[in-house]
Amino acid sequence: MGRKLIFLLCLSASIAGLILYANFTIFSEEPNIFATLNVIAILIFALPIILMKYKEYSRVKELERMFPVFLRDFVESVRSGMTISQAFKSVSLNDYKALSYYVKKMAAQMDWGIAIEKVLLRFSKESKSKLIGRVISSVIESHKFGGNLTNTLEALGNTALEIEKLRAERRLYLQSQLMTGYTIYFVFLAVIIILQKFLIPSFAQTGEVGLPISQPQMIEEYKSIFRNLIMIQGFFAGLVVGKIAEGAMIAGIKHSIVMTFAGIVTYTLVA
Numbered sequence: 089m090g091r092k093l094i095f096l097l098c099l100s101a102s103i104a105g106l107i108l109y110a111n112f113t114i115f116s117e118e119p120n121i122f123a124t125l126n127v128i129a130i131l132i133f134a135l136p137i138i139l140m141k142y143k144e145y146s147r148v149k150e151l152e153r154m155f156p157v158f159l160r161d162f163v164e165s166v167r168s169g170m171t172i173s174q175a176f177k178s179v180s181l182n183d184y185k186a187l188s189y190y191v192k193k194m195a196a197q198m199d200w201g202i203a204i205e206k207v208l209l210r211f212s213k214e215s216k217s218k219l220i221g222r223v224i225s226s227v228i229e230s231h232k233f234g235g236n237l238t239n240t241l242e243a244l245g246n247t248a249l250e251i252e253k254l255r256a257e258r259r260l261y262l263q264s265q266l267m268t269g270y271t272i273y274f275v276f277l278a279v280i281i282i283l284q285k286f287l288i289p290s291f292a293q294t295g296e297v298g299l300p301i302s303q304p305q306m307i308e309e310y311k312s313i314f315r316n317l318i319m320i321q322g323f324f325a326g327l328v329v330g331k332i333a334e335g336a337m338i339a340g341i342k343h344s345i346v347m348t349f350a351g352i353v354t355y356t357l358v359a
Contacts, residue, residue: 096136104133150186159245173198269329322348
C-alpha cells in the first residue's frame with residue numbers, strides 16, 4: 089500500500105506540475121482560467137491521499153456491516169456441536185467480502201494453536217474499527233471471567249446488527265438532507281453568478297467617475313472574491329453534507345470535491 093501511494097502521489101504531482109507550468113506560462117494573463125487551473129492542480133495532487141483515506145473508511149464500514157453476519161454464523165456453528173477452532177474453520181469458507189480475509193486469518197491462527205484472546209485482539213487492532221473493538225473487548229472480558237462465549241457472542245452480534253440497522257435507517261432518512269445541502273450550494277452559486285453578471289457591472293458604471301480603480305479592474309476584483317467564496321463554500325458545505333449523511337468528515341471529502349469543482353467550472357464558463 090505504501091509503494092502504491094508513493095507511485096500515485098508522484099503521478100498526481102507530475103500531472104499537477106504540468107498543469108501549473110502550462111498555467112503560469114500560457115494563462116497567467118487570464119485571471120479566471122488561471123485561478124481555476126490552480127484549483128484543479130491542487131485537487132489532482134491531493135486526490136491520491138483523499139482516495140486512500142476514503143478507501144480505508146469504506147473498508148472499515150464494510151467490516152462493520154459484515155461483522156454481525158459473521159458472528160451469527162459462528163454462533164450457529166458452535167451450537168451445532170463444533171469446537172471454536174472448527175467453527176472458525178467452517179465460517180472461513182463463507183463470503184464476508186472485506187471481512188473474509190480476516191476470518192480466514194483467524195481460522196489459520198486457531199489451527200496453529202494460538203489462544204482465542206490473542207487471535208481476537210489482533211483482529212480488533214487490524215480492523216481499526218471502534219465498533220468491532222468494543223465487541224471484541226466485551227467478548228474477551230466475558231471469556232476471562234468464565235462467561236458462556238457462545239451466548240456472549242450471540243448477544244453482542246444482535247447488538248451490532250441493531251446498530252447497523254440504525255445506521256442504515258439514519259442514512260436513508262438523511263438522504264433528503266444531502267439533497268438539501270447540494271440544492272443550497274447551487275442556489276448560492278446562482279446568486280453569485282447573478283451578482284457578477286448584472287449587479288457588479290451596474291455598480292461599476294454608476295460610480296465610475298469617483299472610483300480609484302477602473303471599471304474592468306473593479307469587475308475582475310469582484311470575480312476573484314466571488315471565486316474564493318465559491319471554493320470556500322463548496323469545500324465546507326461538502327464536509328458538512330458528508331458528516332450529516334454518513335457520520336464521518338472523510339465521507340464529506342467527495343462531496344467537497346464535487347461541489348468545488350462543479351462550482352468553479354460553472355462560474356468560469358458562465359461568469
